[in-house]
Amino acid sequence: MVSKLPNRITSPPWRQLIQWIADPIAFQARYGRQYGNLFTMRLAGLGSFVVIGDPKIIQEIFSQSSKFDVGRGNLLAKPLIGQNSLILMDGDHHQRERKLLMPPFHGEKLQTYAQRICLITEQITSQWQANQPFVARAAMQKISLEVIVQVVFGLSEGERYQQLKTELTDWLNMIDSPLRSSVLFFKFLQHDWGAWSPWGKMNRRKQCIHDLLQAEIDERKAQRNKKDANILNLLMAARDENGQAMTDEELRDELVTMLFAGHETTATILAWAFYQILQRLDVCDKLLHEIASLGAMSTPMDIAQLPYLTAVCQETLRMYPVIPVIFPRIVKSPMTIADYWFDAGTILMPSNYLVHYREDIYPNARQFKPERFLDRQYSPSEYFPFGGGNRRCLGYALALLEMKLVLATILSQYQLALADDKSVKMQRRGLTITPSGGVRMVMTEKLRKSSTTEPSYKKQPV
Numbered sequence: 243m244v245s246k247l248p249n250r251i252t253s254p255p256w257r258q259l260i261q262w263i264a265d266p267i268a269f270q271a272r273y274g275r276q277y278g279n280l281f282t283m284r285l286a287g288l289g290s291f292v293v294i295g296d297p298k299i300i301q302e303i304f305s306q307s308s309k310f311d312v313g314r315g316n317l318l319a320k321p322l323i324g325q326n327s328l329i330l331m332d333g334d335h336h337q338r339e340r341k342l343l344m345p346p347f348h349g350e351k352l353q354t355y356a357q358r359i360c361l362i363t364e365q366i367t368s369q370w371q372a373n374q375p376f377v378a379r380a381a382m383q384k385i386s387l388e389v390i391v392q393v394v395f396g397l398s399e400g401e402r403y404q405q406l407k408t409e410l411t412d413w414l415n416m417i418d419s420p421l422r423s424s425v426l427f428f429k430f431l432q433h434d435w436g437a438w439s440p441w442g443k444m445n446r447r448k449q450c451i452h453d454l455l456q457a458e459i460d461e462r463k464a465q466r467n468k469k470d471a472n473i474l475n476l477l478m479a480a481r482d483e484n485g486q487a488m489t490d491e492e493l494r495d496e497l498v499t500m501l502f503a504g505h506e507t508t509a510t511i512l513a514w515a516f517y518q519i520l521q522r523l524d525v526c527d528k529l530l531h532e533i534a535s536l537g538a539m540s541t542p543m544d545i546a547q548l549p550y551l552t553a554v555c556q557e558t559l560r561m562y563p564v565i566p567v568i569f570p571r572i573v574k575s576p577m578t579i580a581d582y583w584f585d586a587g588t589i590l591m592p593s594n595y596l597v598h599y600r601e602d603i604y605p606n607a608r609q610f611k612p613e614r615f616l617d618r619q620y621s622p623s624e625y626f627p628f629g630g631g632n633r634r635c636l637g638y639a640l641a642l643l644e645m646k647l648v649l650a651t652i653l654s655q656y657q658l659a660l661a662d663d664k665s666v667k668m669q670r671r672g673l674t675i676t677p678s679g680g681v682r683m684v685m686t687e688k689l690r691k692s693s694t695t696e697p698s699y700k701k702q703p704v
């Protein structure tokens with residue numbers, strides 16, 4: 243059967259917009275139940291979007307990446323990341339920039355971060371006080387921010403770094419609820435009425451971050467030794483086909499993109515992992531057993547290869563999408579996918595939430611069952627927490643490594659418990675989805691000293 247814009251939701255577009263902003267997960271669950279795995283939503287002022295929970299269609303989208311534009315569909319993120327971000331690029335420009343940004347996130351380079359991630363985790367958690375509840379997401383954000391700042395800049399100290407971390411955290415906290423996130427969706431709210439207006443405050447914080455980044459760029463330009471292969475140095479050394487270097491504005495936007503995309507996401511997924519693990523003694527015991535089985539001479543890369551730990555991370559990523567749908571794919575010229583005819587300009591939104599909760603692929607999908615990832619392999623269109631095709635998350639390998647090392651380091655050093663027994667829901671935070679309340683937990687006992695005084699694994703040169 244051939245049809246255009248399948249299963250249109252019939253309620254008024256303004257109502258759909260409000261529902262989408264307020265709770266994009268409940269929105270998808272509700273209309274998924276009503277219409278199945280393919281429906282069209284219409285968001286007032288933003289347009290129509292075909293939400294897709296069918297792996298067959300998604301597989302076609304991922305395998306024909308060049309037939310879709312993505313960057314121009316991500317304009318909502320522009321006020322946060324700036325107009326020169328990889329996320330907003332398409333075509334050759336996007337491909338070139340990705341090639342440039344990729345090396346520090348993969349291969350050998352990644353291994354060198356492993357030791358650092360463990361040390362950062364130990365340093366930050368050593369400040370935890372026994373029996374004092376804290377918010378897991380905020381605690382994890384301290385770790386992931388430190389990691390990404392070190393990866394992007396290759397540095398870990400100085401006043402500018404401290405300031406950058408504070409400003410970035412405060413900036414992102416300005417859109418920490420569905421109501422406060424609405425500023426990103428309504429153009430009329432995006433007016434700077436002065437320092438006390440929401441947009442005015444956002445702009446001032448952004449300017450402050452830009453100033454800090456500019457100061458860093460200026461300092462690097464004056465430095466002779468730029469051999470360290472961190473992202474900032476690589477970007478500064480890059481030249482296009484005409485021998486032109488990136489402008490300061492372009493550099494700044496890419497740095498903000500990495501800082502923005504690379505730390506909240508990882509912090510959020512770690513908070514969810516603790517939420518699940520601490521409710522399940524059996525999972526926690528299995529993890530501790532597996533980590534202990536490595537022995538004293540293991541390296542962080544040995545930890546990263548543990549099968550059950552990997553399955554726990556995969557299952558967490560299945561259950562909790564970090565963004566409500568992956569990036570929109572805009573059809574460049576008319577095409578047929580799985581019997582549906584789509585005009586040029588149609589916006590397709592593959593939904594990892596809809597696919598990851600399909601009972602035919604994940605029986606008892608609402609249950610946290612890491613074993614499912616040990617029992618079978620899922621195809622890239624059945625399981626895509628990091629998206630797919632030519633837009634697959636640039637930092638997925640770093641994020642997975644960080645997840646495993648942070649979990650293993652913390653679980654083997656501290657006894658933890660959830661501070662509340664109420665269930666935690668998925669809630670919008672800006673353009674991402676986060677646990678409501680951030681998951682409150684408490685450290686009840688320190689199990690052993692940190693490796694800074696007593697190595698728990700063999701140290702590798704950093």
Ligand code: HEM
Nearest residue numbers: 329503504507508564568569628629630633635636637641
């Ligand atoms: C658990 C953590 C993370 C999750 C769940 C996640 C998820 C995603 C998803 C779903 C996409 C869209 C992909 C698509 O539409 O096909 C994406 C894109 C992206 N992510 Fe991540 N991400 C995470 C961590 C990171 C980290 C650590 C970085 C580090 C820099 C990063 C950088 C990016 C970038 C730059 C893009 C845009 C890629 C492009 O447009 O070509 N992400 N991520």
